[in-house]
Amino acid sequence: xxxxxxxxxxxxxxxxxLFVAAAVLATVGVTLLFGLPDEADRPATDSTxxxxxxxxxxxxSASGGTRPAEASPAAEPPTSPEHLSPRQVPTPVExxxxxxxxxxASHDARPGRDTSYDDASRRAATYAAGDLAEDLRTHxxxxxxxxxxxSWKDHQVQVTVAVLRVSLPDGAPAxxxxxxxxxxxxxxxxxxxxxxASQSExxxxxxxxxxxxGSWRVAGLPNV
Numbered sequence: 001x002x003x004x005x006x007x008x009x010x011x012x013x014x015x016x017x018l019f020v021a022a023a024v025l026a027t028v029g030v031t032l033l034f035g036l037p038d039e040a041d042r043p044a045t046d047s048t049x050x051x052x053x054x055x056x057x058x059x060x061s062a063s064g065g066t067r068p069a070e071a072s073p074a075a076e077p078p079t080s081p082e083h084l085s086p087r088q089v090p091t092p093v094e095x096x097x098x099x100x101x102x103x104x105a106s107h108d109a110r111p112g113r114d115t116s117y118d119d120a121s122r123r124a125a126t127y128a129a130g131d132l133a134e135d136l137r138t139h140x141x142x143x144x145x146x147x148x149x150x151s152w153k154d155h156q157v158q159v160t161v162a163v164l165r166v167s168l169p170d171g172a173p174a175x176x177x178x179x180x181x182x183x184x185x186x187x188x189x190x191x192x193x194x195x196x197a198s199q200s201e202x203x204x205x206x207x208x209x210x211x212x213x214g215s216w217r218v219a220g221l222p223n224v
Contacts, residue, residue, distance in 0.1 A: 087167045089182050090175055094166040096216035097182040097206050100127040104136075105188060105202070107159040109152035117141045117149040129209060129217035156193035161186050169205050178210045181222070 089097075104124035108114045118141050125136035141149070152159070165185045168174070172181035183205050191197040207220040 089166060089168055089180060092210075092216050093175060093180045093182055093208055096127060096208055096218065097166050097184050098163045100124055100206065100218045101163060101184045101186055101204060102161045103127060104204075105159070105161045105186065107149075107152060107157075109149065110156045110158055110193070113158075117145045124218075127218055129211060130219050132218060132220055152190075155195075158191050160189045160191070162189070164201070172205075180208045180216070182206045182208060 103126065104120055106123075107117065107120050114120070118139055121136040121139045125133045128136055151157075163184060163186045166182050167185075169181050169183040175181075183203060185201065185203045187199055187201050189197055189199050205222055206218050207222050208216050209219045210216050
């Protein structure tokens with residue numbers, strides 16, 4: 001049945017509408033296909049801050065980053081007779097020599113103290129043995145010593161001793177179990193009641209022996 005003009009017009013409008021709709025859908029499809037970037041093509045933007053790798057060795061760890069430990073100081077070698085200087089003497093010998101010289105060379109001419117020059121010899125006899133001990137107990141000073149004593153007494157002088165060194169005398173044999181030699185270097189200080197003190201350095205050689213009780217005493221004053 002032939003279409004009327006009105007029918008043809010409706011048909012054309014429907015066709016146009018369908019065409020437009022198809023065109024719109026096609027445009028949208030193209031846009032979706034080419035216009036928007038694919039998520040896989042976008043560059044990765046990781047907002048997480050970069051941190052040091054957990055596999056890096058920490059200082060002080062067992063992975064080799066530990067600082068080397070400081071080396072311990074070397075221990076001091078033990079003191080023994082083998083380490084003594086050839087000029088040194090055993091400690092018991094040195095102690096006996098010091099005690100003898102301190103008593104033997106000290107004087108005190110202040111009132112109420114020593115009564116003569118020989119009082120020092122009496123004190124030294126305590127640290128001596130044999131004939132020397134007897135001689136020191138009975139010793140009587142010569143004229144020079146008596147004059148010195150009178151001068152000290154007038155000025156009320158005290159004579160003190162400071163031992164500086166005890167060593168083996170040159171040419172003396174090495175100490176044995178019961179015999180030894182020692183040279184004592186000491187400083188004498190003469191201090192009067194008024195006025196400045198005076199000092200001098202002296203020395204004396206001693207021969208010492210060890211008694212049956214194991215103690216060392218001075219047995220002589222040799223010229224070595």
